[in-house]
Amino acid sequence: MFKNILFNRPFEIKRIPGFQSLALFTFACLYGPILILIVYSFNSSSSLGVFESFSFRWYVAAWENEKVQEAALRSIYLATIAATIATTAATMAALATTRTKKFRGITFIYVVINQPLMIPEIVTAVALLVFFAMIKIATGYQGMMYLIIAHTAFCIPFAYLPIRARLESMDLTLEMAGADLYATPWKTFTRITLPMIWPGIIAGFMLAFVISLDDVVISEFVKSAGQETLPTYMLGQLRRFITPETNAIATANIVVSVILVTGFFLLTQRKK
């Protein structure tokens, strides 16, 4: 079967010499570095260069490292809250901007929602640094709210897109039927609309979650002292000294992303 995937040439006209080998080479290049990283995370040696034997030593070390624990928990906490708020706000905005004829200001809403995607991340990061510095001086508050609101803001467009896609492909007649049968607007929403767009909402939440979990630039500039997230902790490690422990953390990170993306993939596939 695998042979079939690789060497299936249904129409000779579609073949361009060299493209297949170049494509397979590209796939190898995409996965090679990641696989090497994963293999070396199971290295028992404390040297990065030589692979001695298979062991979970560095996973245990990472697991027992309090700084890693703390940063990982903070990352998950942050991603959960930011993705939840972002998905709620994005669902509301998606409901407001789909299935309607153009009204004044709809373009403005689109532009604002997609704005975080269009501005280079580093610019948003320094802008937030400056703005939050003002608030910190004025109020003295140093807590997690800065990270939460910053993450929520750049997660909104990622949550918005799949929900909007789902809404646009939805059948309007079902809601009308609900209304015809004397359902209140709220009942129509909770009984018909919400269950139908639910896969889109979950997909949006997962994307937002991954995006928040992976963010390093904005977190690096917004975090107050002692608020390391896993990516900023790793960035700090990369600057100083790399141990195989970093490989283990990176591998765990890859596994989480793969699980979430697979879930996202399955959810959006079923729709079609």
Place this chain on the structure above:
Amino acid sequence: MTTTFKIDSDDSAKKAANVVRKAQSKDIRKRWLLSLPALAIIFFAAAGPLLIVVIYSFLEPGDYTGVIWIFTTENWFNVVMERDIFDDNLVWADAHLSIFWRSIKLSLVTTVMTAIFGIPTAYFIATRSPKSRNIWLFLITIPFWTNLLVRTFAIQELIRNKGVINKFLQWVGLTNEPIEMLFTDFAVGFGMTYVYLPLMVLPVYASIEKLDFRLVEGAYDLYASRWQCFKKIIVPLVRPGLIAGSILVFIPCLGAYVTPRILGGGHQLMFGNLIALQFGQGKNWPLGAALSLTLMILVMIALIYFVKVTSSDEKKNV
């Protein structure tokens, strides 16, 4: 009688129109209210703070950090010019200009490299059977959603002096000394190509998938060679996807921060790192603000250019 009737019908028509208009404006008001939380959050924590950056770019830097509220255009001069310490003459700020040049150069190289590897890959995926197509697409998306930092770290591991590539080269006997790849422009370009490749593949794939292969068949029937067919039929039809991919690769490259910081070390700075430096060790916030806006202007110029290319394409097609 007839006149009163006329007035009546006029009246009710107006009333009906009024009711519709009221319902419409009520609907629009509801839509604005629903969008409000998203708009407020983004305005507070993404769009709004940019206004402060604009203001800061016209203020004097404070002694240690922050700003002094005195209006000046000095920061904008300092983006490209420098005052000579001895005779106060304005000279080009070579340090900044070389960083701008490196950013643009590396972003262009990365865009071209992702196209060279991305087009065949996208073409390969698009010509698979629909079922296996999804699997290949999935394989492209996985690295895309994997942490950028982790992927950059993987490249760092690969090209270190004691990394896999150098060990392999030494083992084969091509070189005795490890080739220094880390902390060079090559490393940054290589890393960005690796990291941003999926952003090229996906839009190109989308346009190849829509490609009508009967056109290709027609070209072959008319004795076109494979190369002619690729150049004259496939490339023009895939151009919109290629342009979209170029935007998606070029623009994040221009503002890249993580990849050049890790793979370029402290020396091969790019635009993003120069900005970060002003808010870190440099402690010159207003200059950093002016540099940030310069980056945004460059991004806008690139976007406008790409949009123009696309719209002139569309005109040609009509």
